[in-house]
Amino acid sequence: MKNTPYNSQHIPPQAPGNQQGFWSQMARKGVHFPFTRNNHHVPEKELRSRTPSELKKLKTFESDIYSEREIHDITFPWWGLVYFYAVTFAKGTAMIIMPLFFLICVMANILTEAPQSDVNTAYFGLICISVVCLLIWWSFSFFNGKLPIKTLFSLSRETGMVTLHGFGNKVRFSHPFVEFDCYLTTSPTPQGFINYQLFLVHRYNGYKHGVPIGRFINGSRDLDEYKRLWNMIQAYMDVSQPLPDIPMNEPFRHKDNATVAYDKAHHRKPDFGSVWMMKRLNKQ
DSSP: OTTOOBOTTSOOOOOOOOOOSHHHHHHTTSEEEOOOOOOOOOOHHHHTSSOHHHHHHGGGOOOSSBOSSEEEEEEOOHHHHHHHHHHHHHHHIIIIIHHHHHHHHHHHHHHSOOOHHHHHHHHHHHHHHHHHHHHHHHHHHHHTTTSOOEEEEEEETTTOEEEEEOGGGOEEEEEEGGGEEEEEEEEEOTTSOEEEEEEEEESSSOOSOOBOGGGGGTTOOOHHHHHHHHHHHHHHHBTTSOOOSSGGGGGGGGGOHHHHHHHHHTTOOOOOSHHHHHHHHHHO
16 A cells, blocks of 8 residues: 555555554544544634735745645754754843843842942853853854754655654654544643644554644644644545645645646635635634
8 A cells, every 4th residue: 555645535445453552552542533524624723824925925935844745744853952942041041031130230239238349240140141142042043944854754645655753864654644543632731731632643553653743733722623633634645635725735736636626616716815814714
């Protein structure tokens, strides 16, 4: 079945799962989302993800991350995440914390009789910390937009394959989309809220990892959003169905045969306006 696009009209018979692996068994205790026919519902977050002005720029956009052929979900390598958080912390320190500390030192110098040597030492320490934070923040301008990224997972409409990557961008596994089951897992947050995570779990191997497709609407606490996301993922992978009707797909609809046929049959024309977005939201 490898390199065979997923077609909901012609799904080969599937063997039952073998329930192997501790993580896979735990994930399967979540809510199972079955394969369904496309109802054209998509997450609201995806409909609001692009402004009309951004969409106009995407008309001629060729992306290695998102196209009519394949979706890549990307992230920073571990050191890139550390650096990004360090820059964020340095920026906050330089812009908020240090000015506040300088103000406190000035007020303390005015209202108390602290030795001038202690005051000068405090000022010198604050200046050193501020300079370091400013240098870290300033260094980001050299890497902004150029930090190395790694592929977390990919969904290929062209080949029907779902691929999960691990450390060093190495492939953990790659299997046909139809061999995965979709599960919604829940866990409590420190604040007492419910944290939802949506995974594709391979049916025939006890992998310690699933494909975290819930990242597309990361942080949503709306259960229906995850149902709409699963519908959207199925529609994207299904070559018998048009591409999901979301802003991100607008630059690529004319390149996909099933989408072209659908748009022609329904007299759909490219529309990058906010009116179209609201119309799609109201249909749900």
